[in-house]
Amino acid sequence: MIKLLLVDDSELITGGLAVLLGVETDLTIVDCVDRGERAVELCQHQPIDVVLMDVRMPGMSGVEATKIITETTNAKVIILTTFDEDKYIIEGIKNGAVGYLLKNTEPQQLVQAIRSVMKGQSILSQDVLEKAKQGFHPAQKTADLSSLTPREIEITRLVAAGLSNKQIANRLYLTEGTINNSLSTILHKLALEHRTQVAIYYLTGKAGDHDATF
Template identity: 50%
Template sequence: MKIKVIIADDNSFIREGLKIILSTYEEFEVLDTVNDGKEALHYCLKHQVDIALLDVRMPNMNGVEATKLITAQTNTKVIILTTFDDEEYILDAIKNGAKGYLLKNNDPEQIRDAMKSVFKGNSIIQDLILEKIKSNLLPEKKAATKINLTPFTEREREIMSLIAKGYSNKAISKQLYISEGTVANYITNILSKTGLEHRTQIAIYYLTGKVN
């Protein structure tokens, strides 16, 4: 079964280029390309779409606004694919339900792997984006938003720290000498305690002290 994809970008050259690239991979079926977030939302409401690749800055409705509506009203998973690494966009997109935030300068294989991972239920935020949040947002917020570690066990704190550093579950299991299943159980506990929905939000929470 192929992963059904739509691409939303107001630059026709980029969206058609992405369509050509993704169509070369047997895993994907590019259903359509659209010009903005509003068109992406309407398409997802009418069709079964597995993944929507959305740019951030688009006319009529931007990618962040579209993410919120698409994730609230459909089962489509949203990945932001953009040239903009502004921390405000990143945090708003994640808060609104985006399962991934990638820059367009990634190799096609990296974008493909990220899409496959999101389709399987994972969340993807590339190291460069996490580093930007660490360097720009955390120092600014640190005094007012220090994370409260009291509700978490020592192991949960370790895992949150490693997630914030960009470690995968497999890498965490090797680092802490525990099974991937045990890591997943700890992450489930962390999500339950924080009210968050996925591991990318855990990284944002750990770095900023903010749940929303």
């Protein structure tokens, strides 16, 4: 059973998510809170597997709460954002978020994202990728993939296109284990930490460092 914490200062959002996710037999909602501080406290005092985190809330923001939660607990954070919050994308990822989805994501896609992060994958919706791409002005810098083999570059391209490891394996007629190993090698060569950073780096040439311009 995957234990969820819903964090949003809108009861309409948390209530709607609770109804949508509550029908899934492998998900259980531990609590719904409206403050980043409360989310941190809950994660530090009881087992939470996945946090669905709003960005803008009174007091501690979602990206601030994400940093504390990921540094002090085992909970995985998926940030839920709206189109006008793209400036937080890299900050959220830098603070440890393993997923970044729009609030209008289809329910089944959200459920799949929750299950995917529990398997160690990172999730970034294609719409959010586009926002990152536009915000970084990719023409200013091109990703340096010279350390990668042609096959690794192709895998990187497919990761940036939003494909899962299983989908990439099917596309390239390889085993999923081979893709997992190749992605680990790609992360090491590019000095990145997870697939979300790989996607952003491929699209923008930037890895979300402190010099990123929004």
